[in-house]
Amino acid sequence: MPDDPAVPDGAGEPGGRRPVSRPRFRLIVDPIACDGAGVCAELLPEMISLDPWGYPIIHGDEVPPGLVDLARRTTVSCPRLALTLLRIDR
């Protein structure tokens, strides 16, 4: 159950390490900075679509674990740096 947040990554490992749960993230857009370039929707169509005026609509409250790396690359590809990957588990 690798995706179960109830099972900490470090649980059961030798050495008595403190159990660490997987970090969880949300994508947020700064709507003032965003100028609707649309790069994000091309790079991350799994989570981002565009409204009739070309501005991003983020789907889902949390980035699925398998998409976190892609989401991070998407944030740095935004020409206005209007996307933020926000850690929500702490």
Add this chain to the structure above:
Amino acid sequence: MTAPFGPTRLLDTAGGADVVSLDAHLQRWGALPSASGRTIIEAVEQSGLRGHGGAWFPVGTKWRAVAGSGRARPVVVANGPEGEPASGKDRYLLRHSPHLVLDGAATAARAVGADKVVVHVTEEAVGGIQVALAERARRGIDGCTFEVAVAPDHFLSGQESAAVATINGRAPGIPTFIGIRSVRDQGVAGRPTLVQNVETLAHAALIARYGSEWFRSVGTPDSTGTALLTVTGRWDAPRIVEVPLGTTLGHALGIDAEAARAIQGVLLGGYGGGWLPTATALTMPLTEEAARSHGSSIGAGVVVLLPAGICPLAETARVARYMEGEGAGQCGPCVNGLDVLATSVEHLAYRPRSLRGGVAALPTLCGLIEGRGACRHPDGVARFVRTAVDVFADHAALHLSRGPCQTTRPFLTVPASPVAGAR
């Protein structure tokens, strides 16, 4: 110095003076007790006081968060620009009972450990506040300093981040995107900042004197105390009234079933609030929860009773266009969405047969703009339009089948649009 009994609290103007002087104020209410910040916060928490600027957020929770931010000395903003055109209660309070507001601000400053209060009001209130501040300075009654900041006369001026932007001398009256942070962490001069509506502060000034039990003796367990309302359509001119929360508007405003028949619908909460069917508005308990369960909000206490003979869709269209013009023009979904939304409502009001997609197009458009601005402006307009389409569905159907109303007149207050390019 007795605690006011019953629902008249903030409107108890110490014998009917036009402006309650500091002497009259102290004679009526007595001096603020010198309680510790911790004691004040506990009393405000237990009082159940919520924000009367429109959000109805628990005040004690907010004060505790600012008090505990611990990085730098906090600042308190007494927020009273009241950009909502149909609201007049904050201006009324600032003009007639400035010391209740300033007492509340001083109480908040003590509670959160602030050494400075910024009184943020529009030009018309500045003179009265300066007179009041001079009276207090002569007496030396405050443990904090006061400054006055002039708010531009815009709808968005009182929005929390816009107020801070004005005070910081940056893009006056324009909201900023603060994402997950808040002005509570970083506001005026980068310091933790408590932005609190002036009516809320006035309530706090009385809680500081009479305690939480007294405050809770009026209202419901969740909506405690009284609220100031600006009521339009009940009397010849708009009037400020103070009502116990949890009452019904029908009772508080003296509207019986017979009189209710002459009312087409009720706008609660202002232009970012929502329309309610007359029967619902007059009989539901006046609490924020009840208002929200019907898709509206008490907001800043605006109540408009729309009389017969006025086209509700034309009124909604006028307000939607005004609100579109009052946007800060910063966020794509708001800039584009509000224009399309206002145009669509104008179609429904004046040229219903050219409304593409029919009435159903309106809530769909609302869904496209909700939650997508840096501030809640687009959400408020969406709520206003959504509820109009809902409450006046029969009227909209008449427009679509028989054409627009031939006779109507402007009823809701809509200020002249800002000059294009001026912002």
